[in-house]
Amino acid sequence: MVRFTKAGKFLSYVFLTIYALIIVVPFAMMVLNSFKSMRELFMKPFSLPSTFRFDNFAKAWKFANIGTGYRNSLIVASVTVLIVILLASMFAYMISKYDFSFRRGMFLYTMLGLALPARLAVIPIFVLLRNLNLTNSLAGLVLVYASTNLPFSIFILKNFIDAVPNELCEAARMDGAGVGYIYYKLILPLVKPALSIVAIVTFVNVWNDFFFPLILINDRSKATITLAVSIFFGEYSIQWPLLFAGLTLSIAPTVILFLIFSRFFIAGMTQGAIK
């Protein structure tokens, strides 16, 4: 553990406090200014609002289609998480616990996906979905996100399943348990922490993505939250308090969830990139 002298400690606190302010103040400014009138925002940008105008939020909610955005993002992210967890865990289980030809080949083939940035393939994805009549649909987004999140999820889950002792599986087998039974009753409960990491990372990836909706979705009723806010931004470029209100609303659910469950989020996201 690193130690500091009194002076060193004091300097550390000063430095860290300044950094924390640089992070927190912009959020505070965004929220405070979303309660003001345009005139007040212009005249007194740093003061507390004289009256809290909640109607800015009501207007932003309506014009930015925040409700629709939440709903669509929630559907896409949840369905994607379910598919990814199911398919990745099945695959990782088979690769990790059984012998068969092409086992290593299959694993390396999926690991290629860790190295290939999926957005570089967006033109063929766009054309493929257009041919399948799945542009402008949430199902199309789900297919893209589920596939692109598979490699990482397989990687994490395989590491955890590898750690489950083979003797355990063999014993279950001796007792007459089948391949599916071992998966469902033994493996899945034992790798719950890994499943939650995969779920969190995938959910946040999907919820925060902007690139694929920008290209694959034209229809406003199908816009995810990020796309909804960006359309709104283009149209209301003068009404700043409304814009701030829209931004606040768009990030509120994630930030609130994060503040409640930050431990899990932090573990999930950092594992996500480094593991």
Next chain:
Amino acid sequence: MKVRTKYVLLFTLPALILYSLFVVYPLLDSLALSFYSWKGVGPKIFVGLKNFREMLFGNFSKEVFNAFFHNVYFFSLATVLELGLGFLIAFLLASKLKGAKLFRTVVYMPNMIPLVIVGFMWSLFLNPQIGLVNSFLKLVGLKALARPWLGDPSTALTSIILVNVWRHLGFYVLVILAAILNIPPDLIEAAYIDGASNWKIASRIVFPMVLPTFRTLLTLLFIGSFNVFDMVYAMTGVQAGPFRKTDVLGTVFYRTAFGGLGSAYVDMGLGAAVTVFIFAIVMPLSILYVFLVEGRERSW
């Protein structure tokens, strides 16, 4: 354990099919498409290496290399700041400071917000007339520094990079912190007993011990820096600011493949060639990344 083929197929095919259809096939098709000229509808015309010639040596090359060097600048500045500040802050947090836990939560918070939303938020703050950054500078008597940050060619790209650092730094801090906390405490204890200064401990013990983590992070930074798009789109639009001063390969690609007001070229084949170009830059490092992360667990 042995297993019947029927089960292998049942458990692996769903993932393999989905992954092949929406990740592998599109990447290969992107490569194929780069040899064609195609408006997205109508006939595809085979043009051989013309797209690549145009991109590397033709009129289009000016735009591409302008963007490429912005990506390089992006990578360099983001690396210095994120790894440098990341290490410094992680080192401070590795001591027993009160409130370190709360601080970890605060620094990580921006990572939960979509890049495009962070971009919009800061584009309002950086606005020349009523943006908070300039208002703040006036308030503290530094009026001379106030400028149209995103409209001024000399500051636009750097501003975007700084906002990007604001968004990501917490992640680097936490990963480096985890690496520091993994160092056996005895090593550091022994150094203190020998009378080593914090500077010596940071440079001679902690830094060398977290170097493997730095390699992984550097690789991630490289891949990320050449795939930048959301933030530039949000802050300076697809035309990429004053005189394309914030253009990156991602925005060039978007304009080329999907259009944008005033784009000279709209050609999916040429767009695909741009992605192949990005891919050629990123691929070696990406493979290295897979080896780095895979190298930690040798289970085969």
